[in-house]
Amino acid sequence: MDLFGDSDNWSGKLAPVLKQYEGRKHPLDYHNRYQLLIMVVLSAQDSDAHINSIAPAFFETYPNIASLSVTDIDSLLSHISGVQNFNNKANWLLEIAKNLKKDSNIPLTMHGLTALKGVGRKSANVIMRESHVPAEGIIADLHVIRVAPRIGLIPETKDGIKAEKQLMQVFTKAIWGEIGMALSFLGREICRPKPKCPICSIKDICNYYR
Template sequence: MVASPENVLQLLHKEHPHITHYLHFSNPLELMVATILSAQIRDDVVNAATTNLFAQYKTAKDYANAETNDIVPIIKNITYANTKAKHIVEACQILVKKHQGQVPKTMTELVELPGIGRKSANAILQNAFGIVEGIVVDTHVLRVCYRFGWTTSNTNAVKSERELMGIVPHNEWKNIPGLMKRHGRALCTPVPKCKECFLNQLCPKKGV
């Protein structure tokens, strides 16, 4: 059994009508930096760190000319701060050298940057440029979509993205991460609250 994507998404939109990106940013560079910092840590911790970081570093050249040790104290509450600071500096050095200091607008160019994988590249393309080439697959998407029966793996992001792209309407691709994060935090938690869930009758509860 597979929950109907159209029916499920319609109900999720009704429950969560205002989906916004969780990371704070005002331009593509800020989103790229925030996205690098966001791996394996809550968005609110990232947003607290970037408030100070963005006040001090405005351009790719600013980051490119910085030392890793300049950035680490500002992001000290971020997991793997040293590695992420190194990735930010190196990524911005590439932006300055190859892209006139601008964040590129293609998947191929983005995934060449340190600290940017396919998930991060999808997030940057969608939220900074409005380019939807794929689906951002995070832990909430993996867990919730697997339980809906939309995917065959709750651990393989690449495989799950491919399967989701085959079943979810294209105009909903960009909405998947926000909707699944909201639903995954409210009801479809690691130990799910199925009895309380408004999707209880539609969901096959795969793996539960």
């Protein structure tokens, strides 16, 4: 017996959420894979809205990995000094750029992406999902970590890696690429810290609502 419930049953129960959000673009306003990679690294412990606001000026100065790889730390810091943990992120971005050298070298596997500085499993899952490659995990951001235990999918946890592993036991691999982002959108729009339960499409199967 599955520790966290019947995977096929949960896939069916959450079909309305998948239908509502499947294929919707991530809130980071990127226009190519290079921009997505940079914005995902910058957005850790920061908001997507804030990263979207600084992105145009950043990418005007650094339109690709090649241009980023030849800049210096002081110039880079002037573009991201308002970002959370900006010193570390500047060093991570420079190391990524110097190692990859050009946009076409951005990896699209979990192993390849998580080998990059500042890219953990959550970030790698986002990049792979947005790049439409087969999923090797499930996005487990702060919204998913809040929503999944509320519904009854997994026990409550603050550990994104633990939450992801548990969700991978719940869901069939066929929906790994979409279910995490769908739950994230649900958490952003409806299942917020103060949830809007009456308008939720899955309230009838939700432990919190019941």
